[in-house]
Amino acid sequence: MSKKKKEKKERPKPLFVKKNDIVVVISGDDRGKQGKVLKVFPKEQRIIVEGINFIKRHTRPSQKNPQGGIIEKEAPIHVSNVMVVCSKCGQPTRVGHQILNDGSKIRVCKKCGEMLEAA
Numbered sequence: 241m242s243k244k245k246k247e248k249k250e251r252p253k254p255l256f257v258k259k260n261d262i263v264v265v266i267s268g269d270d271r272g273k274q275g276k277v278l279k280v281f282p283k284e285q286r287i288i289v290e291g292i293n294f295i296k297r298h299t300r301p302s303q304k305n306p307q308g309g310i311i312e313k314e315a316p317i318h319v320s321n322v323m324v325v326c327s328k329c330g331q332p333t334r335v336g337h338q339i340l341n342d343g344s345k346i347r348v349c350k351k352c353g354e355m356l357e358a359a
């Protein structure tokens with residue numbers, strides 16, 4: 241008996257958000273806040289945004305941190321909760337894609353059509 245395994249090694253879908261993008265949060269407690277993308281997790285479709293979604297972690301005293309206490313740290317948020325802010329027109333926008341003549345793919349602002357940086 242042969243088991244048919246439908247297992248494609250899929251590469252995670254590239255995120256429309258890149259590191260160092262400015263994004264605005266469109267839902268949740270941080271709605272309306274803007275921040276810079278510090279880290280992306282394509283597999284999880286999550287990102288860490290500077291100053292957004294702080295969580296408090298209680299830590300025990302350790303050598304590094306003899307007091308222990310509460311550390312505030314950004315937690316990843318799902319990309320569906322943010323929109324990229326276009327650096328050209330300053331609007332939160334959806335990201336479009338364009339293929340250039342040389343075959344390279346770029347990201348474009350759907351509001352003003354300007355190029356964001358390379359995809």
Ligand SMILES: [Zn+2]
Binds near residue numbers: 353
């Ligand atoms: Zn724009």
